Amino acid sequence: MSKSAYDFGRASAKALGDRPSRAILHKAIGHIRVLRQRSVNAMPDFPERQARAVAVRDKTLARLPDLLEALEAKVTAAGGNVHFAETADSAAALITKLLADRGVRLVVKGKSMVSEEIGLNDALAAAGIEAVETDLGEYIIQLAGQRPSHILAPALHVSKEQVSELFARKFGRTSTDIPEMTRIARDSLRQKFLAADAGITGCNIAIAETGTVTVLENEGNIRLSASCPPIHVAVMTLEKVVETLADAAVVLDILPPSATGQTLPVHLSFFTGARREGERDGPKEMHLVIVDNGRSEILADPVLRSILRCIRCGACLNVCPVYQSVGGHAYGTVYPGPMGSVLSPLLKDNPGDPRQPFACTHCAACAEACPAGIDHPALLQELRRRVSAGESDPAVTAFSLLARHPLLFGGAAALGRTFDPKLTEVAAVAPESPVGRFLRGRAFPGLSRPFSRRFKSLARRLSRKQGGRS
Amino acid sequence: MEAFLFIPCLVEHVLPQVGEATAMVLSRVGLTPVMPKGQTCCGQFAYKRGRADLVRPLARRFVEIFGDAPAIVCPSGSCTAMVRRYPSLFAEDDPWHARAGQVAAKTFELGQYLVEQLGVTDLGARFDGTAALHASCQTSRVLGAGSPTEALLAKVAGLTLVPLARPERCCGFGGAFSVDYPEVSQAILTEKIDDIVASGAEAVITAEPSCLLNIASALAKRELPIRPLHLAEVLVGGMA
Numbered sequence: 001m002s003k004s005a006y007d008f009g010r011a012s013a014k015a016l017g018d019r020p021s022r023a024i025l026h027k028a029i030g031h032i033r034v035l036r037q038r039s040v041n042a043m044p045d046f047p048e049r050q051a052r053a054v055a056v057r058d059k060t061l062a063r064l065p066d067l068l069e070a071l072e073a074k075v076t077a078a079g080g081n082v083h084f085a086e087t088a089d090s091a092a093a094l095i096t097k098l099l100a101d102r103g104v105r106l107v108v109k110g111k112s113m114v115s116e117e118i119g120l121n122d123a124l125a126a127a128g129i130e131a132v133e134t135d136l137g138e139y140i141i142q143l144a145g146q147r148p149s150h151i152l153a154p155a156l157h158v159s160k161e162q163v164s165e166l167f168a169r170k171f172g173r174t175s176t177d178i179p180e181m182t183r184i185a186r187d188s189l190r191q192k193f194l195a196a197d198a199g200i201t202g203c204n205i206a207i208a209e210t211g212t213v214t215v216l217e218n219e220g221n222i223r224l225s226a227s228c229p230p231i232h233v234a235v236m237t238l239e240k241v242v243e244t245l246a247d248a249a250v251v252l253d254i255l256p257p258s259a260t261g262q263t264l265p266v267h268l269s270f271f272t273g274a275r276r277e278g279e280r281d282g283p284k285e286m287h288l289v290i291v292d293n294g295r296s297e298i299l300a301d302p303v304l305r306s307i308l309r310c311i312r313c314g315a316c317l318n319v320c321p322v323y324q325s326v327g328g329h330a331y332g333t334v335y336p337g338p339m340g341s342v343l344s345p346l347l348k349d350n351p352g353d354p355r356q357p358f359a360c361t362h363c364a365a366c367a368e369a370c371p372a373g374i375d376h377p378a379l380l381q382e383l384r385r386r387v388s389a390g391e392s393d394p395a396v397t398a399f400s401l402l403a404r405h406p407l408l409f410g411g412a413a414a415l416g417r418t419f420d421p422k423l424t425e426v427a428a429v430a431p432e433s434p435v436g437r438f439l440r441g442r443a444f445p446g447l448s449r450p451f452s453r454r455f456k457s458l459a460r461r462l463s464r465k466q467g468g469r470s
Numbered sequence: 471m472e473a474f475l476f477i478p479c480l481v482e483h484v485l486p487q488v489g490e491a492t493a494m495v496l497s498r499v500g501l502t503p504v505m506p507k508g509q510t511c512c513g514q515f516a517y518k519r520g521r522a523d524l525v526r527p528l529a530r531r532f533v534e535i536f537g538d539a540p541a542i543v544c545p546s547g548s549c550t551a552m553v554r555r556y557p558s559l560f561a562e563d564d565p566w567h568a569r570a571g572q573v574a575a576k577t578f579e580l581g582q583y584l585v586e587q588l589g590v591t592d593l594g595a596r597f598d599g600t601a602a603l604h605a606s607c608q609t610s611r612v613l614g615a616g617s618p619t620e621a622l623l624a625k626v627a628g629l630t631l632v633p634l635a636r637p638e639r640c641c642g643f644g645g646a647f648s649v650d651y652p653e654v655s656q657a658i659l660t661e662k663i664d665d666i667v668a669s670g671a672e673a674v675i676t677a678e679p680s681c682l683l684n685i686a687s688a689l690a691k692r693e694l695p696i697r698p699l700h701l702a703e704v705l706v707g708g709m710a
Binding site: 008009012013016022321322325326355358359360361362363364365367368377381383384385386387388389393396397399400402403404405406409413416434437438440441442443444445446447448449450451452454455458459462463465466 | 607
């Protein structure tokens with residue numbers, strides 16, 4: 001087993017010790033799951049919508065370089081600028097330089113996971129540029145000095161009471177009434193929107209035929225970030241493009257229901273280029289930064305490519321028993337849960353624990369929930385295969401060798417039966433040993449006299465009974 | 471007609487009563503259960519570790535042992551699912567690919583075999599009491615054999631199935647997962663046990679021996695008077 005920089009097992013055991021956080025997480029995820037299920041149940045044709053979306057995502061991936069080229073041409077024609085960044089660092093450096101060159105001091109940001117992926121806030125801070133998150137959840141996390149724990153609901157793990165305490169500390173003004181708390185955050189954020197020199201947003205879908213960046217939100221802050229300041233920088237990963245407006249509609253058919261259980265979000269914005277002559281609002285300058293960070297290699301991989309179908313709805317996180325138990329922070333990566341366990345190890349930066357693909361029970365709830373038809377367990381299985389190819393696994397190898405020889409296999413079991421009662425003793429004297437950790441919540445079942453040895457007399461009994469009946 | 475028993479290693483060495491019940495159920499529907507010699511393990515543990523190379527020799531053994539069987543019946547969804555994957559372990563032009571395909575096509579999980587192959591749902595079984603059904607991920611999601619389990623239990627006289635919160639939720643075993651990540655595994659298991667307790671059921675039934683073992687060991691640790699039962703054990707209940 002290779003020594004890893006990050007240990008999910010240790011981090012998750014620690015996360016499990018934090019009972020209040022686990023309780024908050026459970027309640028919040030349970031709520032999202034109910035909303036999603038209700039919304040999917042309300043669409044009898046959801047499977048057809050899903051099939052159309054999978055087809056659009058696959059068509060997109062098959063033609064990705066062409067679509068990106070078309071997107072670039074259309075964005076440019078609409079007065080925007082397109083930049084390609086190969087790595088996370090170069091993406092962050094590119095955006096930082098772009099803003100620093102224009103004398104930007106304050107940036108308002110709409111929620112964007114890719115900006116987390118490229119470490120944008122840290123890069124901006126190092127250049128003396130203040131970046132303020134304006135999504136309420138993201139803002140809370142930023143004020144608390146944390147990282148998002150969910151790709152959709154960054155502050156999923158934080159309770160109302162914790163936010164109230166945080167606001168008291170940061171603003172000297174607080175409440176536990178949610179509308180009032182929202183007002184407190186809004187009062188602070190409004191000033192930032194008005195004062196900002198630039199706005200940074202993510203991008204849910206980019207449309208190649210029109211050069212349009214599409215974002216979904218419920219709060220209106222992404223719209224303000226993109227249109228209030230004189231400069232708008234949108235960041236996307238390269239697989240977010242689709243060919244046509246009609247294709248975007250197909251993805252929009254499944255994204256909000258799978259994510260928040262909404263038919264459509266409160267705000268659905270389409271930004272095409274910069275402010276044109278005669279127009280009264282919108283940014284004077286618009287930049288679209290397209291980040292690769294390992295995705296070209298994923299695209300070229302026939303087995304793993306389908307992870308790029310992901311539309312970031314978070315449905316897989318919300319049904320994953322592992323994610324639900326330990327929360328997003330334990331993964332140590334930007335993208336947690338099933339989609340993150342596949343994607344993170346393939347990205348260039350912050351891949352987390354290399355054994356992450358093994359931290360899965362193979363329950364397949366993620367694949368069942370995924371509206372983009374991603375078979376996460378199969379992809380995790382492929383990643384396991386690749387990790388294992390470079391390692392020796394003595395226990396599994398020994399077991400397999402024994403299993404090739406029934407006599408040895410039976411002998412080993414007989415030996416096991418002799419030492420059986422000892423295992424509980426081992427657990428008692430060495431609670432931190434693998435046996436001890438395994439038996440903490442379980443009583444050891446013990447090995448029995450094999451079934452095959454009982455079979456002969458059983459078969460005789462059964463045949464007598466059958467004979468007697470007929 | 472004969473039906474060959476595919477007895478998973480967990481059943482052979484830890485839960486032999488499940489093997490016995492399986493043989494009795496098959497006999498009940500008029501089949502002669504046959505226990506071919508030399509069975510060990512289907513290789514699922516190595517497969518989940520990403521070691522298809524270590525599964526291949528076990529798959530070849532399985533194909534040789536069961537090649538002549540008219541039907542292969544297994545009281546485990548996950549082991550059946552493993553055998554169904556055997557062809558994918560071999561290149562398409564490898565003769566083993568086709569042989570594995572033939573064997574995979576006649577391998578069935580017990581409930582699936584009874585309901586989908588034989589068209590039997592009522593075995594005349596009796597179970598007096600309440601029980602919760604734990605729908606194993608491997609049986610229901612991966613193998614798609616969840617509804618046969620339900621159809622069979624619906625015909626058990628005296629049995630009252632009580633609803634389990636999130637019946638489809640994983641019990642946290644996941645084979646090597648429970649050894650590699652014991653704390654996470656037990657956190658997931660604890661919730662399953664809490665749901666079972668909250669259901670008020672006197673017994674918990676599942677068609678998957680690994681889930682059964684996991685749940686049973688936690689019930690025993692907590693000294694809870696809830697009986698963990700395999701589907702086959704319920705189906706032989708009250709048999710004369």
